[in-house]
Amino acid sequence: MNESPAVTAVRMTMGHWIAQCVSVACELKIPDLVADGPRTADELAEACGAHPGAMLRLLRALASLEVLAQTADGKFEATPLSEQFRQDVPGLGPYARFVTGAESWRAWGELLEAVQTGRTAFELVYGMGMFDYGREHPVRGLIFNQAMTCFSVTVADEIVEAYDFSPFHMIVDVGGGQGLLLAAILRRNRSAQGVLFDLPHVVDQATEVLDDAGVADRCERIGGDFFRGVPPGGDAYVMKSIIHDWDDKRAGTILRSCRQAMDEEARVLVVDRIIPERLEPTFVDQRATLMDLNMLALSGGRERTEEEFRDLFESADLRLEASLPTPSGLSVIEALPA
Structure with a gap:
């Protein structure tokens, strides 16, 4: 079903938010960390040296973008999209890190x-x-x-x-x-x-x-x-x-x-x-x-x-x-x- 022009316009204005979600995920290597199985927000925050509450908010956004998926018990797991952003295997991880990174x-x-x-x-x-x-x-x-x-x-x-x-x-x-x-x-x-x-x-x-x-x-x-x-x-x-x-x-x-x-x-x-x-x-x-x-x-x-x-x-x-x-x-x- 086609979305309305108004929704498309709002989606366009959110583009820089989405890019920064991907950027932070790549910098913290979140796609790599969930590759072996679901993790809680607290586990990921500890592994990344991040604030637990802020990490949860980032993970929710990534799940809404299908970069991650949320399990029935509230953990966060890998998706086909998160596999693209890994940096420990061939994929787009390093490219995404540069294109969405601080200098760009x-x-x-x-x-x-x-x-x-x-x-x-x-x-x-x-x-x-x-x-x-x-x-x-x-x-x-x-x-x-x-x-x-x-x-x-x-x-x-x-x-x-x-x-x-x-x-x-x-x-x-x-x-x-x-x-x-x-x-x-x-x-x-x-x-x-x-x-x-x-x-x-x-x-x-x-x-x-x-x-x-x-x-x-x-x-x-x-x-x-x-x-x-x-x-x-x-x-x-x-x-x-x-x-x-x-x-x-x-x-x-x-x-x-x-x-x-x-x-x-x-x-x-x-x-x-x-x-x-x-x-x-x-x-x-x-x-x-x-x-x-x-x-x-x-x-x-x-x-x-x-x-x-x-x-x-x-x-x-x-x-x-x-x-x-x-x-x-x-x-x-x-x-x-x-």
Whole structure:
């Protein structure tokens, strides 16, 4: 049964409340604590070092959202949704922790000024860019890198299903983080070699991911700065959720770094969302447009239309060849030397 516009409007105004309930649950690792069986509010409060009465109020809200379920005797137990938010198993826990966490929360609080001025909200709050902040606060930076790996877990298989990587012998993952996507590509393509390229402290975090995937012996890790250049010799340069982090000037610099490293037969593969010219009220379009605002709030980047990608590629002596959508709303956007 469809709800009334008034109820939908009220539900929208509650969105930030819901996000903060999820944020606190993830910070306190409540989904992990109930994974082995139902717990009382007092037991969870003691395990988390929280106030018992306040914990009960949070748990009730989480139960109403189906993040938890309440048993007949008043305990709180796991649900399929709480399993998604666990941090001790693969899932969305680290991603949710970053997206709903303190830095994102404070930055989104300045969205009005960002919209009025065009300035990046994160910089208004913290006086520096998000990636500089992560370097100066390594614990928070690690949370971001874990979040990106977590998100890659959910989309890596559909990326390798959407695009045929088998023709490539050397695949360079530019800004590849902890290596989850590159590991998935190399697992599927046993004859290929890989280069994981990111900041030195980031590629140092990739050991576990590459070892667990069984591809460490086929993957070289190189630390560096993609604004200054990328490793030469690749026949595919992959960038997932990298170009959208930056404005056109800086995104163009990254693409030109790739173009300078490429030979005439190589490819650039940008994995990002494409905003359609005509929007529909679907989850995919909502995710794309809200992620676009998230870039305004956090990094100063943007999501782009296909035509905007075409222009961006042309500025780097590349031409858009094809775009292949995936079920999550990401597209694999292929560009060739112009």
